[in-house]
Amino acid sequence: MENKILAYIETKQDKLKNNAYEIVSAARQTAERLNCEFDVLAITDISDEDLKITGKYGAEKIYKVSLKELNAKSGKTDFIYSYSANAVAISNFFILKGYSILLLSATMTGRDSAPRIAIKTESAIIPDVTELEIENEKLIAVRPVYAGKSNVKVKHKTDKVIFSLRPNVFKAILNEKETTIENVNIDSLNISAYDFKDFVKEIKLSSAKLDVSDADRIVSGGRGLRKDDVYHYELIEELANTIGAATGASRAVVDAGWRPQIEQVGQTGKTVSPSLYIACGISGAIQHLAGMSSSKCIVAINKDKDAPIFQTADYGIIGDLFEVIPELTKEFKKVL
Amino acid sequence: MKIAVCISYVPDSITKIKISDTGKSISGDGVSYILNPYDEFAVEEAVRTKEKFGGEVYAISFGTEKDRDVIKKAFQQGADKGIFILSENENYDSYTVAKNLADTIKKLSPDIIFTGKQSIDFDGYLVPNFLSEILELPSVNITTKLEISDNNVKAERDTEGGKETIEFKLPAIITTQKGINEPRYPNIKSIMAAKSKPIETIKAKFNDSLTEITEMKIPPLKSRGKIFSNSTSDAGELVRLLREEAKII
Numbered sequence: 001m002e003n004k005i006l007a008y009i010e011t012k013q014d015k016l017k018n019n020a021y022e023i024v025s026a027a028r029q030t031a032e033r034l035n036c037e038f039d040v041l042a043i044t045d046i047s048d049e050d051l052k053i054t055g056k057y058g059a060e061k062i063y064k065v066s067l068k069e070l071n072a073k074s075g076k077t078d079f080i081y082s083y084s085a086n087a088v089a090i091s092n093f094f095i096l097k098g099y100s101i102l103l104l105s106a107t108m109t110g111r112d113s114a115p116r117i118a119i120k121t122e123s124a125i126i127p128d129v130t131e132l133e134i135e136n137e138k139l140i141a142v143r144p145v146y147a148g149k150s151n152v153k154v155k156h157k158t159d160k161v162i163f164s165l166r167p168n169v170f171k172a173i174l175n176e177k178e179t180t181i182e183n184v185n186i187d188s189l190n191i192s193a194y195d196f197k198d199f200v201k202e203i204k205l206s207s208a209k210l211d212v213s214d215a216d217r218i219v220s221g222g223r224g225l226r227k228d229d230v231y232h233y234e235l236i237e238e239l240a241n242t243i244g245a246a247t248g249a250s251r252a253v254v255d256a257g258w259r260p261q262i263e264q265v266g267q268t269g270k271t272v273s274p275s276l277y278i279a280c281g282i283s284g285a286i287q288h289l290a291g292m293s294s295s296k297c298i299v300a301i302n303k304d305k306d307a308p309i310f311q312t313a314d315y316g317i318i319g320d321l322f323e324v325i326p327e328l329t330k331e332f333k334k335v336l
Numbered sequence: 337m338k339i340a341v342c343i344s345y346v347p348d349s350i351t352k353i354k355i356s357d358t359g360k361s362i363s364g365d366g367v368s369y370i371l372n373p374y375d376e377f378a379v380e381e382a383v384r385t386k387e388k389f390g391g392e393v394y395a396i397s398f399g400t401e402k403d404r405d406v407i408k409k410a411f412q413q414g415a416d417k418g419i420f421i422l423s424e425n426e427n428y429d430s431y432t433v434a435k436n437l438a439d440t441i442k443k444l445s446p447d448i449i450f451t452g453k454q455s456i457d458f459d460g461y462l463v464p465n466f467l468s469e470i471l472e473l474p475s476v477n478i479t480t481k482l483e484i485s486d487n488n489v490k491a492e493r494d495t496e497g498g499k500e501t502i503e504f505k506l507p508a509i510i511t512t513q514k515g516i517n518e519p520r521y522p523n524i525k526s527i528m529a530a531k532s533k534p535i536e537t538i539k540a541k542f543n544d545s546l547t548e549i550t551e552m553k554i555p556p557l558k559s560r561g562k563i564f565s566n567s568t569s570d571a572g573e574l575v576r577l578l579r580e581e582a583k584i585i
Contacts, residue, residue: 012496079503084474108495111461112477115430118462119469124431124546127460140550145458146362149353153551197474197508202501211497243585261480261515262494267349267456268373268514275584287349297582298561299574310563314582315574318565327571335575335585 001100001159005031005038008090008104011046019105021057021172026165027103028058028175033134041093043067043086048181055179057172062181065089069186079199087113088195091120106164114164124156127164130294147267147290168273169294206262210246217276220248220265224281224302224321231258235325236280242332250282266291281321284309337391340446341382342437343375344397345406346457360549371409374452377512380519382450383414392416396440398433400426411530412522418535429545434466436540441471453478453511464511474504480515
């Protein structure tokens with residue numbers, strides 16, 4: 001089967017998600033290495049101008065499926081989208097145009113869609129990929145397993161394959177191209193009311209300005225920030241605000257009810273790969289490391305010099321959090 | 337109500353991983369296995385659903401001989417019956433697991449199927465949505481809240497930056513996330529009761545896999561970073577390094 005790549009990009013609240021650029025960039029580079037074509041697909045009603053921003057990262061041809069037109073196929077109106085129907089639309093488009101490789105982001109939505117599309121398109125799926133290599137003209141994926149304690153190289157035994165790429169790991173590289181957008185005729189995708197098996201009725205965004213899963217910088221707090229039975233979130237918050245970071249938390253902090261679960265980083269929380277991760281008062285249990293060890297730069301602040309977090313950290317300060325964090329905030333303020 | 341819960345046995349996350357002689361998997365020596373933590377929420381939700389609506393909870397698992405005991409863990413948490421799908425082949429992937437589970441679930445024809453949002457060994461998030469496609473059922477993932485009335489379900493799930501409310505009809509697959517419930521600890525009574533609960537063993541019918549691991553490696557230890565422990569002056573030096581050396585600020 002001849003290689004042909006489809007890059008599926010996500011939008012959120014009338015905007016492209018940041019990882020759309022990584023996916024386009026990864027697709028462009030993979031297409032160049034395999035010497036094949038690649039297209040971009042979005043299911044959205046955002047403006048063409050917004051979609052064309054992906055042209056900066058090498059997108060030449062973007063296919064747009066109108067979410068409104070797709071949803072209309074359900075015969076209902078009172079919902080925002082349907083996971084099952086979106087997966088059918090992507091699958092049918094993939095088959096219709098004869099693609100052999102699908103790249104998408106391993107976000108919570110991407111991870112939901114990818115296995116569904118795999119079954120419908122008879123493709124293999126390799127999830128949460130952190131590296132794509134080419135061996136004998138075939139794509140091989142590298143991904144972490146066992147909470148990041150080991151990596152595996154995985155190959156597919158099928159003609160067609162889907163890779164979901166871990167967000168923030170693949171770089172968005174500028175490569176400006178002339179971009180054209182083609183609206184996909186919804187009738188060509190053969191969607192029926194039967195394909196709508198779930199209905200998203202409401203999306204509640206957390207009150208946090210920035211969510212850990214989208215953030216390029218994260219400041220996380222752990223048990224060490226408790227003093228006199230109070231969790232001193234204000235220290236984390238001020239540092240985070242200073243450098244434009246999201247605030248995260250360790251499991252201990254969430255279990256104690258000091259911070260909401262939405263902030264939890266680690267095995268029972270979110271997996272993140274920001275450019276900068278500052279861990280304050282977090283000892284670095286394997287479950288926490290599983291969620292953040294692929295961050296590009298890790299800074300640890302802890303009073304315990306033997307805390308395992310220091311073995312993963314690129315930089316660290318051993319000291320009293322209640323002195324070090326405000327000092328660090330002050331130093332950042334001087335230069336930002 | 338007929339309730340199914342799909343579970344898996346995974347190495348405890350504190351286990352030290354060693355690579356086996358094949359270089360493609362972990363060595364089983366000294367590994368202790370636990371019920372996948374997200375499946376604990378699934379078993380608990382299954383048992384709570386039974387307590388509310390009546391019926392029976394079937395714990396279903398796929399694996400090799402060493403995985404059989406996982407069913408007992410679900411019994412201790414309140415599951416009633418067990419089905420263990422025994423694979424003689426160790427080289428399977430998520431697709432193999434899903435194909436076999438789907439076959440068993442189809443015959444059982446449950447009203448609702450629970451499973452953990454991911455298993456902490458391979459973290460693929462694949463099996464639940466493979467199942468939903470093979471069985472043509474709705475699937476709602478990373479669920480933190482569930483309300484069932486008759487055939488109608490309203491669920492809340494985690495998504496990037498918030499929560500979504502989703503409506504769908506039973507039968508359906510629901511994957512559980514921390515927050516949906518507090519799993520109960522087995523007590524003496526439930527541990528004793530678990531001993532007499534029946535496990536049906538069936539042989540895996542499907543052996544096909546779509547992917548193959550060609551190599552497994554332990555990532556090299558990071559060389560130790562620059563760690564300071566002098567005084568408050570460290571903060572200034574750290575900010576300088578983040579700007580000038582790491583170039584991320």
